[in-house]
Amino acid sequence: MSYDLQFFYVWQNLDKLGQGLVVSLELTGLANLIGLTLGFGVALLLRAKSALLRAPAAAMVEVFRCTPVLVQVVWFFYCVPILFNLFIDPMVMGVLALGVNLAAFNAEGYRAAIQSVPREQYDACAALGLTGWTRIRHVILPHALRAALPVLMTNGITIFQQSALVALVAIPDLMYAGKMLATETYRPIETYTVVAAIYFAISAPVSLIVQRIEARFDRVQA
Amino acid sequence: MMHFDPMVPFKYWDALLIGLWMSLRLTLICLALGIALGFLTSQARRSRFMPLRALATFYVELFRGTPVLIQLFWIFYCLPLLLGFEPGNFASAVVALTLYAGAITSETFRASLKSIPREQYDTCRALGITGMSLALWVVLPQALLRAIPTLLSNAVALFKESALISAVGMADLMFIGSSISNRTGRPVEMLTAIAVIYFAVAFPLTRIVGRVEARILRRLAV
Amino acid sequence: MAQDKLLKIHNLHKSYGDLEIFKGLTLSMDRGDRLVIIGPSGGGKSTLLRIVMGLEDIVGGDIYMDGKPYILRDGAKTKIDRKLQARVGMVFQHYTLFPHLDILRNLTLAPVKTRGMSRAEAEEKAMGLLTRFGLDAKAHAYPSQLSGGQKQRVAIARALMLDPDLLLFDEVTSALDPELVAEVEAVMMELAEAGMPMMIVTHDMHFARNIASRVVFAAGGVVVEDGPPEQVLDAPQVARTREFVERVFAKKR
Structure with missing residues (x-):
């Protein structure tokens, strides 16, 4: 291999990558805010008794789970302004696209977690006269949230990785900053290596924590 | 008020079909290669030879911990240097998506190996089934059976991620669809059509996953 | 060598971390013996069977089969013949x-893959055992299609495929619905009548009385009392045994 790696230009422009990273983290944080709240609402709809509530929620979840995120992001950017005759800040658009996508995945996580609460717990609540909100608040929710936690965290960090897609619609995130820098410096390998390392450095600890939590749950159950 | 013409995508059905074929072909090739790579990696992660184990773990964590988009960019720039010649876009895309598929598939096999109950191993020792017989006739068939539903989910995930290759100029469904969208100035019709096509492939597959999973779990419930 | 015991466990020590399970347990059995082991839960009854099967490491002591060393503690390692x-x-x-295998293949896997028995021979033998246990119609069914009682009878047949000289039963009816217990116990009684040496851990005291030639009460890591069922279950000589037996029978009523 005759190529001679030079990271000098990348180090010199690390601040540009830093600015991009801030944007990526903002996108991720806000998308998670939407994902955690809206996702829970959608999960409740998924379990509604009325099919009129259930059907649209299920349709939303399936549409977002069964199409590429890239298609979703591009669709949001091009179609929302036309359809609703409204031009919002690209950043807001990015947050919305990623947030709604995350909500669909989290809804499924919440739903599975609620379903994982053993029937016996409901029976026990009935036998003890615990009903309505008390039952949800003190028995079902603690159980379900604990079961959902690893999934929600995994989804949350996945959206950090997926946020790289908004670079393709010119939001100045970490990926976008990397692309710019790679072109400016003619050093794509070094630049993308550093960018990948940054993404990895943030994702890896979270997935490590998830593994720990899952291992602990496994132990408790065994 | 905008005027929408839902017939627009139908005018370009042949181009879209060519794009879809590219997406499917890439998905199938990378899935097959990824399953082989994933199985080998899952075995390497159980190896007694520490450096091999560490390398396999690093590979998996790296490809699960960085955006697929950056993996794709990185490989497109690095592969020619590593190989000393230009391998072409298709080969680069195959390498990139195969590495990603291998990483997620190795986790699938790891989980399915872990899910074989300890008692199966005890029983085999009591029956004198050890070594290669144990691996070949008891562990491998059960691990494969348990992995099938997740392998199908991986196929769906890979199909969706394959949309990213449009970002490096490969003429897949996403690329062709958005090119037509740009040229005709009909983003709402065209982008929606792309989403519908992706959905039409992915959604039935996710339904099958549920069915297959239920069947396998019934068979393995002992 | 005719007088050599089938199995001789001498001064067995076993612990899990700080938890001592056996503190010098000594026990032996003859060819004609059907040993039922009773004792408080957590007392290591199942562990004893697992040790005799060679599934567990031991901390000290030795086990002989027909006078030949079977399981020994050799330095830091457990040696199993x-x-x-x-x-x-x-x-x-x-x-x-x-x-993942049908019933017939469940039975033939071990003899064919590890004992070098031909497939035809193994299948013939398996069909013989299945017929004997009234399961021949299920030969090509999968385990998930069988009731618990049927599965357990298949498991017994699978163990018999290898012609063992000693058969260990670890709470084999505990996971079964009450109405399925009898069919499994009947198979075990049949084996007992055919002279199969067995070591059995069970919670069913009535079954223990019926099948046992000897009952062993193990507690606190040692054998507390060892004798015919009429003695250990009906007229225990040791206070600790009496206390246990009374409590168990009181619970039944």
Whole structure:
């Protein structure tokens, strides 16, 4: 291999990558805010008794789970302004696209977690006269949230990785900053290596924590 | 008020079909290669030879911990240097998506190996089934059976991620669809059509996953 | 060598971390013996069977089969004679059939793959055992299609395929619905009448009385009392045994 790696230009422009990273983290944080709240609402709809509530929620979840995120992001950017005759800040658009996508995945996580609460717990609540909100608040929710936690965290960090897609619609995130820098410096390998390392450095600890939590749950159950 | 013409995508059905074929072909090739790579990696992660184990773990964590988009960019720039010649876009895309598929598939096999109950191993020792017989006739068939539903989910995930290759100029469904969208100035019709096509492939597959999973779990419930 | 015991456990020590399970347990059995082991839960009854099967490491002591060393503590390692291990069979609480194989293949896998028996010979033998246990119609069914009682009878047949000289039963009816217990116990009684040496852990005291030639009460890591069922279950000589037996029978009523 005759190529001679030079990271000098990348180090010199690390601040540009830093600015991009801030944007990526903002996108991720806000998308998670939407994902955690809206996702829970959608999960409740998924379990509604009325099919009129259930059907649209299920349709939303399936549409977002069964199409590429890239298609979703591009669709949001091009179609929302036309359809609703409204031009919002690209950043807001990015947050919305990623947030709604995350909500669909989290809804499924919440739903599975609620379903994982053993029937016996409901029976026990009935036998003890615990009903309505008390039952949800003190028995079902603690159980379900604990079961959902690893999934929600995994989804949350996945959206950090997926946020790289908004670079393709010119939001100045970490990926976008990397692309710019790679072109400016003619050093794509070094630049993308550093960018990948940054993404990895943030994702890896979270997935490590998830593994720990899952291992602990496994132990408790065994 | 905008005027929408839902017939627009139908005018370009042949181009879209060519794009879809590219997406499917890439998905199938990378899935097959990824399953082989994933199985080998899952075995390497159980190896007694520490450096091999560490390398396999690093590979998996790296490809699960960085955006697929950056993996794709990185490989497109690095592969020619590593190989000393230009391998072409298709080969680069195959390498990139195969590495990603291998990483997620190795986790699938790891989980399915872990899910074989300890008692199966005890029983085999009591029956004198050890070594290669144990691996070949008891562990491998059960691990494969348990992995099938997740392998199908991986196929769906890979199909969706394959949309990213449009970002490096490969003429897949996403690329062709958005090119037509740009040229005709009909983003709402065209982008929606792309989403519908992706959905039409992915959604039935996710339904099958549920069915297959239920069947396998019934068979393995002992 | 005719007077050599089938199995002789001498001064067995076993612990899990700080938890001492056996503190010098000594026990032996003859060819004609059907040993039922009773004792408080957590007292290591199942562990004893697992040790005799060669599934567990031991901390100290030794086990002989027909006068030959079977399991020994050698320095820091537990040494198990694989030839002697092959003469022991075991049936587990949760059947542990191979879910991916049909019943016939469950029975033939071990003899064909590890004993070099021909497939035809193994299948003939398996069909013989299945017919004997009234399961021949299920030969091509999968484990998930069988009831718990049927699965456990298959598990017993699978163990018999290897012609063991000693068969271990670890709470084989504990996971079964009450109405399915009898069919499994009937198979075990049939084996007992055919002279199969067995070591049995069970919670069913009535079954213990019926099948046992000897009952062993193990508690606190040692054998507390060892004798015929009429003695240990009906007229225990040791206070600790009496206390246990009374409590168990009181619970039944």
